[in-house]
Amino acid sequence: xxxxxxxxxxxxxxxxxxxxxxxxxxxxxxxxxxxxxxxxxxxxxxxxxxxxxxxxxxxxxxxxxxxxxxxxxxxxxxxxxxxxxxxxxxxxxxxxxxxxxxxxxxxxxxxxxxxxxxxxxxxxxxxxxxxxxxxxxxxxxxxxxxxxxxxxxxxxxxxxxxxxxxxxxxxxxxxxxxxxxxxxxxxxxxxxxxxxxxxxxxxxxxxxxxxxxxxxxxxxxxxxxxxxxxxxxxxxxxxxxxxxxxxxxxxxxxxxxxxxxxxxxxxxxxxxxxxxxxxxxxxxxxxxxxxxxxxxxxxxxxxxxxxxxxxxxxxxxxxxxxxxxxxxxxxxxxxxxxxxxxxxxxxxxxxxxxxxxxxxxxxxxxxxxxxxxxxxxxxxxxxxxxxxxxxxxxxxxxxxxxxxxxxxxxxxxxxxxxxxxxxxxxxxxxxxxxxxxxxxxxxxxxxxxxxxxxxxxxxxxxxxxxxxxxxxxxxxxxxxxxxxxxxxxxxxx
Numbered sequence: 001x002x003x004x005x006x007x008x009x010x011x012x013x014x015x016x017x018x019x020x021x022x023x024x025x026x027x028x029x030x031x032x033x034x035x036x037x038x039x040x041x042x043x044x045x046x047x048x049x050x051x052x053x054x055x056x057x058x059x060x061x062x063x064x065x066x067x068x069x070x071x072x073x074x075x076x077x078x079x080x081x082x083x084x085x086x087x088x089x090x091x092x093x094x095x096x097x098x099x100x101x102x103x104x105x106x107x108x109x110x111x112x113x114x115x116x117x118x119x120x121x122x123x124x125x126x127x128x129x130x131x132x133x134x135x136x137x138x139x140x141x142x143x144x145x146x147x148x149x150x151x152x153x154x155x156x157x158x159x160x161x162x163x164x165x166x167x168x169x170x171x172x173x174x175x176x177x178x179x180x181x182x183x184x185x186x187x188x189x190x191x192x193x194x195x196x197x198x199x200x201x202x203x204x205x206x207x208x209x210x211x212x213x214x215x216x217x218x219x220x221x222x223x224x225x226x227x228x229x230x231x232x233x234x235x236x237x238x239x240x241x242x243x244x245x246x247x248x249x250x251x252x253x254x255x256x257x258x259x260x261x262x263x264x265x266x267x268x269x270x271x272x273x274x275x276x277x278x279x280x281x282x283x284x285x286x287x288x289x290x291x292x293x294x295x296x297x298x299x300x301x302x303x304x305x306x307x308x309x310x311x312x313x314x315x316x317x318x319x320x321x322x323x324x325x326x327x328x329x330x331x332x333x334x335x336x337x338x339x340x341x342x343x344x345x346x347x348x349x350x351x352x353x354x355x356x357x358x359x360x361x362x363x364x365x366x367x368x369x370x371x372x373x374x375x376x377x378x379x380x381x382x383x384x385x386x387x388x389x390x391x392x393x394x395x396x397x398x399x400x401x402x403x404x405x406x407x408x409x410x411x412x413x414x415x416x417x418x419x420x421x422x423x424x425x426x427x428x429x430x431x432x433x434x435x436x437x438x439x440x441x442x443x444x445x446x447x448x449x450x451x452x453x454x455x456x457x458x459x460x461x462x463x464x465x466x467x468x469x470x471x472x473x474x475x476x477x478x479x480x481x482x483x484x485x486x487x488x489x490x491x492x493x
Contacts, residue, residue: 003042005032006084009080013379014488019487023442024438025435027163033219036158038070038098041120041121078101096115097112103118166216167207170220178293183358205241215249217253219253230268238273251272260309270425275314280319282297283324315422318347320335323394325388336400352383408482411482415460419467439480457479464476
């Protein structure tokens with residue numbers, strides 16, 4: 001068999017880093033980890049090729065070469081996925097589709113030949129067995145969850161590794177919490193299922209031997225879902241491996257705010273090489289946290305918790321939501337104030353939307369308030385349900401928040417607030433190399449000369465040289481991030 005693995009294109013979103021990538025001459029942030037894991041589940045004698053449409057074009061000759069096209073996508077990639085399916089149908093190339101987009105609402109995709117849903121470690125072997133017998137079915141799904149110890153080593157040899165700024169690995173699936181707006185537990189369950197420490201070390205070793213260096217993103221929805229295993233097993237092993245290999249990587253991940261309650265865990269993470277963590281803050285209002293069942297964020301000083309993680313040596317990236325039923329017009333200024341005071345440079349602010357598999361979707365549907373399915377765009381000012389607050393007020397307030405945190409003066413001030421007290425345990429991210437030097441000169445030209453708000457760039461430039469010279473490369477990196485975020489929200493500015 002000849003199998004073409006296709007990853008559809010992302011639209012321009014907050015996390016696409018489209019405008020920042022140009023500074024480092026890269027095409028995408030992360031390779032398609034799901035597809036290269038699926039590739040390792042296929043028979044060894046099959047031919048496999050990968051086309052990631054975020055870094056290269058999908059040509060008709062690629063499709064004509066394939067016996068089957070394997071397609072995986074998330075909600076935000078839906079338009080590109082539909083186009084790929086249509087092209088395959090036209091050329092009569094059978095499509096095998098899976099991943100979050102198709103698992104969440106597979107009935108939309110009748111023109112997909114074979115839907116292999118949920119976790120591939122369980123459903124894909126059934127499809128492969130039927131295919132071998134000449135009886136492949138249209139639909140494969142399961143209510144079971146896979147053992148992560150059955151998940152194979154991702155086939156990174158398929159990846160054009162020099163086109164990405166980061167690489168990805170996965171330690172766990174599932175989340176112990178049950179936030180109303182989130183569909184993770186519906187898709188992956190409450191129990192955090194873990195790979196063995198040996199699997200993770202093998203993945204790091206594989207990346208190392210392939211010549212990868214720099215950022216590695218642990219894609220877990222909540223990396224600290226099983227703190228005991230992290231502290232007793234995984235992190236100590238990663239620390240030893242990193243020491244033995246002269247710290248070739250630095251790590252980023254996602255976690256819940258209760259990370260700040262565990263000094264030992266934060267210390268081990270920073271020793272292992274973790275430099276940043278994304279945390280869902282959502283709202284500074286207790287009533288909003290109550291409404292969405294964000295129990296882990298309640299009854300705490302959220303800014304104090306963020307500052308504690310930052311003081312431990314990890315940058316906090318934050319997620320924020322506007323549009324809860326309990327929100328009143330004062331939420332907009334409160335969100336701006338919280339983000340500024342916390343020093344969260346990368347603050348993803350979005351209007352509340354209800355994914356199809358979430359508890360929120362079920363509640364709103366029962367109330368007759370659902371308008372459409374969510375397209376996954378986290379920079380859009382469109383909601384897929386009827387909010388309690390007037391829609392125009394919400395849209396205007398959302399615009400106010402974006403302008404309030406990504407306007408140049410506010411953004412650069414927030415960078416200084418963060419850098420003033422940040423002391424990373426690992427300095428590898430700040431070491432200069434050719435790519436960073438090239439990006440630096442591009443930043444001087446594009447942001448420091450061409451951009452109309454260039455004076456703020458130069459203020460940060462000289463401030464960091466005077467006050468935090470050790471973090472100067474990081475300061476320039478954040479200037480590039482700010483340029484991207486403002487471009488991503490261009491319709492607001």
